[in-house]
Amino acid sequence: MISKRRLADLVSTRLMLAATALVGVTVLFIAVMLFLKARPILATNSLGDLFLSSSWRPSRGEFGLFPFIMGTLWVTVLAGIIALPVSILGALYITEYAPPRVRAVAKPVVDVLAGIPPVVYGVWGLVALSIGGIAIGFNVLSGSIVLAIMVIPVILGVSEEVFRMVPQDVKEASLAVGATKWETARNVVIRSSLPGLAAATILGFSRAFGETMAVLMVVGNIARVPSSPLDPAYPLTALIANNYGEMMSIPLYDSAILLAALVLLLVVLFFNIAARLVLIKVQQKWA
Amino acid sequence: MNDICLRIHGLNVSYDGHTALKNIYLDIPHRQITAIIGPSGCGKTTLLRSINRLIDLTDGAKIRGEIWLDGHNVMSDREDVTSIRKRIGLISQKPSPLPMSIYDNVAYGPRIHGMRDRKELDKTVRSCLETAGLWTEVKDRLQSPATRLSVGQQQRLCLARSLAVRPEVLLCDEPTSALDPVSSQNIENRLIELKKDYTIVIVTHNIHQAMRLADYVVHLYLGELVEHGPASEVFQRPKQDRTRAYINGTVLTKPRTDVEINLKGKVCPLNFVFAKAALENLEIGQVLKVIVDYPTAITEVPRAMEYDGHKVLGVKQLNETDWEVIIQKRE
Structure with missing residues (x-):
């Protein structure tokens, strides 16, 4: 007869397997x-x-998704280019340089940024970047800036955790041979954090790919392949959010939108897998 | 004054109001091994970290006083802390290889201080690894990550890394406390060889190690300098009661051996079995001396005995091959 404890153990194991x-x-x-x-x-x-194909004319049965795919890539990659250095340098400052009082303030501020709902960022982007304020207009750059501001707390938060994991001993070993703080940060802290930073970046980009509301409000939503950051774009997410459930009388329209969703899923999956492969390479090198 | 390397003058350190070092006046002799001894929390490590200014990293540390290294006050804000640290190397308690290859670990310091020439770097790396006694073990895998080395090898790598910037002083913060007896012995032998070229300051909990290595001894207690002087004087005729108590407390309680067994030629795990059987027959508190010559046994026998709840009082090398392990029976 199976004891109660063994039974509980067996059931919980199965339950966890089922959940996974x-x-x-x-x-x-x-x-x-x-x-x-x-x-x-x-x-x-x-x-x-x-x-x-770049021609998106649903009424004529032409559903070229290329402009939307490019729109998504432009906005996301540019957001990444803006967000990565800011996040990593910021995280480095908070963990390695900031006096305790600054650290105590900076951390909650970053957490609050991460918690603001996307639509608030969108409205702010609209008012501050696209029309009023800096008046960049409705284009890739506006979308990327809003997106960058949204993913910075994510990447910065994770990077900070990663930097904090670097043992004090190893940093001191570098300082003890006469390295400066910056040399130590570059050669030791960032270097031993590479796998973690890659993970932080994946997390940030995954969020950036899928982010809809804020981007949709400032990016212009014109179905043309952008050729510079100042051109408007129409990312996949905006296409889906704007059109699904509208104009469903047009034949194949809903099917095209769901194809766009599938493409988005595959793009994110592809980036995740690629990043993970990079991660494995980096870890093998330093493990 | 040629025989003095470091002069510590009125050093006071406190952490958030708690005094860690009180008014330390101390001269550290040139090209000798100075051992700083004393119980945990007495300020040994604080003193060491003051000398190379790593104490700057500690939040809330307040430092007053001067430390002179031929004409430079290490504590002065006008001194460039990186050039001070270049002159004063550090071996820390836990081996801390940098996240890079073996070669790059040793070349790290020289590169930072501007050495670019490949040949010169190769030469420096080789000679430092040789001095640290690691060259033959790693010469075929200089490009593999340093973290793949054993802990004992890592500590010798750290030694090589420190030597690569040609320091004058070598600070060692309990450099063998994380190592097995064979690796500890190895590091101790290196330090003895190195003292002809370097001033060495070693912090140690292990009074036997201090006795084996030190030419000069500094005894700290609760942040105060109790006594300092040549090792022979301090160990044999301590002037201060507190020093006598500390040395006696850790040395003279060494009990005589009740039973001795010779396990030479016995491989693992046979030597465990014999050691265990011998302990069975002892009363609690009695002491067993085991002689072993099987390399694994030197580290594994003490570990296994401690695991069984007994107390290992000491592990000592007797000659080329033989080691003695002294175990006191507990419940």
């Missing part, structure tokens, strides 16, 4: 469902027309 499986299955379920719903358009339009 549920998470994995959900991703698969979403992907499969999106694929099934996108199938009608995949059957009528060629892949080349869908992904590489």
Whole structure:
């Protein structure tokens, strides 16, 4: 006879397995469902027309997603370029340089930034960047700045945790041979944090790819491939949010939108996997 | 005054109002090994960290006083702290390899101080690794990460890294406390060799180590300098009662051996079995001396005995191959 304790142990193990499986299955379920719903358009339009064509004329049955894919990449990558150095240098300052009093204030401020709802950032971007204030207009740059401000707390917060994990002994070892603080930060702190920083970046980018509200409000939403940061863009997320449920009388329109969602899912998945591969490489080198 | 390397003049250190060092006046002799002894929390490490200014990193530390290294006051704000630290190397308690290759660890200091020439770097790396007694073990894998070395090798790497910037003083903060007996012995031998070229200051909890190494002894107690002088005087005829008590407390309680067994030629795990069997027959508090020559046994026998709840009083090398392990029986 199985004792009560053993039974509890067995049940809890299975329960945890089920919970984990549920998470994995959900991703698969979403992907499969999106694929099934996108199938009608995949059957009528060629892949080349869908992904590489720039013409988006739903009423004529032309659903070129290329401008939206490029819009997403432009906004996200530019946001990353703005956010990464700010986050990493900020985190470095807070952990390595800031006097205790500054540290005590900076940390909660960063946490508050992370908690502000996206729509608030969007309205602020609209008022401060696009029309009033700096008046950059509705374009990639406005979208990237808003997005960067949104992901900075995420990347900065994680980077800070990562930097804090670097043992004091190792930093002192560097200082003890006569390295300056900056040399130590660069050669020791950042270097031993590389895997963690990569993880922080993945986290930040994953959020940036999917962020909709704030970006949609400032980015212009014109279905054209941007050629500079000052051009308007129309990211995939904005396309889905703006159009699903509207104009459903147009044939294949909903199928095209769900295809866009599938593409977004695949792009994020691709970035995650690529980043993880990089992470494994980096870890192997320093483990 | 040629025989004095460091002159500590009226050093006071406090952390958030708690005094760590009180009015220390001390001369540290040139090219000798000075051991700083005393119980935990007596300010040994604070003194060491003051000498190379690592104490600056501690939040809330307040420092007054002067430390002179030939004409430079280390404590002065006008001195460049990086050039002071270049002259005063540090070996810390826990080996702390930098997150880079073995080669880069040793080349780190010279590179920072401007050495770029590949040949010159190669030469420095090699000679420092040789001095640290690590060259033959790592010469074929200089590019592999330093963290893959064993703890004992890592500590010798740290020694090589310190030597690479050609310091004059070497500060050692309990450099063997994280190491097994063989590696400790190895580091001690290096230090003895190095004292012909370097002034060495070692903080140690281990009075036997101080006795083996020190030419000069400094006894600190609760932040005060109790006594200092040549090792022979301090150890044999301590002037202060507190020093006598400290030395006696850790040395003279060494009990005589009740039983001795010779396990030479016995490999692991046979030597455990014999040691355990011998302990079975002893009364609590009695002492067993075991002689072993199997390399693994030197570290593993003491560890296993401590795991069983007994107290290991000492591990000592007797000759080329033989080591003695002294174990006191507990419950």
